[in-house]
Amino acid sequence: MSGFGNEFASEDSRCPGSLPEGQNNPQVCPYGLYAEQLSGSAFTCPRSTNKRSWLYRILPSVRxxxxxxxxxxxxxxxxxEVEPDxxxxxxxxxxxxxxxxxxxxxxxxxxxxCGAGDSKSRNGIAIHMFTCNTSMIDKCFQNADGDFLIVPQQGEILITTEFGKMMVEPNEICVIQQGMRFSxxxxxxxxxxxxxxxGxxxxxxxxxxxxxxxxxxxRDFQTPVAWYEDRTVATGxxxxxxxxxxxxxxQQDFSPFNVVAWHGNYTPYKYNLENFMVLNCVAFDHxxxxxxxxLTAKSTRPGVAIADFVIFPPRWGVANHTFRPPYYHRNCMSEFMGLIKGHYEAKEEGFQPGGASLHSIMTPHGPDVDCFEKNSTAVLKPERVAEGTMAFMFESSxxxxxxxxxxxxCHRLDKSYYKCWEALKSHFNPNWKPSSNSAPNH
Incomplete structure (x- = not known):
């Protein structure tokens, strides 16, 4: 089912009519199911931010x-646990x-x-890697602390949730919201x-x-359709x-994926990054x-995010009189970057798929020497940027x-990273004079 934050309704085709009509919590549910509400917001949140779904299941999760x-x-x-770096x-x-x-x-x-904040006070962020080689057998996970935005980099993953199943491949993402059980x-x-x-x-x-x-x-976000299994697990x-x-x-003696039908707007979902409609500069500057x-997770301060999920997809670069790669930068935000595939334009050698970088608050960063020298003298013509590449950033306040x-x-930290900027040299010329060729043609 497509849409972001929609009111959805779904029932497994094996049990037609399993969604109650006209109410959420009838005295007796169709097929003898239990009604269970999953709340993702306070009851009294405004309608625009109120999140909840009703699940109709064979046994309730309380057992x-x-x-x-x-x-x-x-x-x-x-x-x-360690000193700041x-x-x-x-x-x-x-x-x-x-x-x-x-x-x-x-x-x-x-x-x-890495991370910051606190799950107890419901204000914070954490960034994790997952590296695995086997499926979860008779086991599921529930995050009572927050939402997981999952970015597969190598290998597709089949996620079974209480709402149904999602196959998520590299170059797709999925979000499993707080409290939702999944395998x-x-x-x-x-x-x-x-x-x-x-929070x-x-x-x-x-x-x-x-x-x-x-x-x-x-319209490009996808939500799973209802699917259930009525399975007893004698071994637990x-x-x-x-x-x-x-x-x-x-431990319990039955599968938690026993939801025959559900409706609501609090669901897991996935998104294919290839569907992102890219906007870019078409005149000058970066x-x-x-x-x-x-996607963004907003803080209480207008325009300031607890976390933004940002991608750097294939696109056209056409800016005139412009250094087109990312500029040198010091930021009041933390920038954690990952690479799903390809080569990131500002660091084509050291930054590899499955690796990561962190440029902390006010820590300088920007293009390496090769990138700067190459793009400072490049002939500026329309060109494809990041073809075959998908880099992303988790940015946080x-x-x-x-x-x-x-x-x-982890033994994966590259302690020579700083050297990629060491060969940057001064190009300052106190005798420089402007010429007609140096003026932007806007």
Missing amino acids: HKPFTPMSCGDLTESWN PNQLLWKPFNIPKSSEKKVDFISGLHTV VDVFRETRGYILEVF VHFELPDLGPIGANGLANP YTIVNKYQGKLFSC ADPSIFTV FSMAVTKWGLDT
Whole structure:
């Protein structure tokens, strides 16, 4: 089903008429189902931000054994375990465990790279990598802390949710919102990125003078249709719950994916990045990257995001009298970048698919030497930029701390990153005089 934030209604075709008519919570539901509401916002939120869905299921989710603590592995919300590092950081592609050596599923393959804020106060962000090689068997995950925006980089993932199934491939993203239970099947060694936000949900950015259409169009978002399994698991089905930054597990004897029908506007969804309608400068200068925002998680300050998800897709570069790659920059926001495929234009060599970079608040960054020299003398003609490439950025107003795993344990930090700027030389000429050729022709 297509649309962003729509009111959807879906029932498994095996049980026609399983959605109650005219009410949410009848005395007896069709087919003897249980009615259960999943709320993604306070009851009293304005209609424009009120999020909830009604699920009609074979057994309610409340029927389970008590939760008990379990190992968190490299998943953490401890932002003070190592000293802050204000340097430019670059990670080589994160290692994926070999299936022949160790079986690792989505949950055990979660590694927190950086973050800030606090899930208890419902205000913050965390960035994780997932590297796994086996499917989750009789196990599902629920994030009580926030929303997961999942960006597969290598290997497609089949996500089974209480709302139905989604196949998500590299160059697609999906969002699993707070409290939704899901399981991940993989088909080979798999890797990807996760942006987690606490306390808010992702929404489409306002378009302002762009108008009614552009960027990520609502019709291109896809929501799964109802699918259920009525399956008893005598050996025990495991529910893993991320709660206040820790992991807990409980057991039940049935599959949680037993929702026969549902309706509402609080759902998981996916989006193909190829559908993004790119806007770009057509005269002169380099536009700010905010024009490439796919989704935003707003803060209480107007125009300031807890997190933006921004992409750098294939596009035309036509600006005259302009240094076309990204400019040199110091930012009041934190910029975490990843690469799904191809070569990022500002750093074609060091930045690799499956790797990442972090340029923290007010840490200088920009094109490397080769990029600057090449593009300072390039003949400016219309050209395709980032063909065959998809880079992205998680940008946040939070000053993010890097975890011990990110700085040390992963062993993927490129400590020579700073050298890509060391050969930048001065081109200053105090005798320079303007000429007719140097004036912009706007």
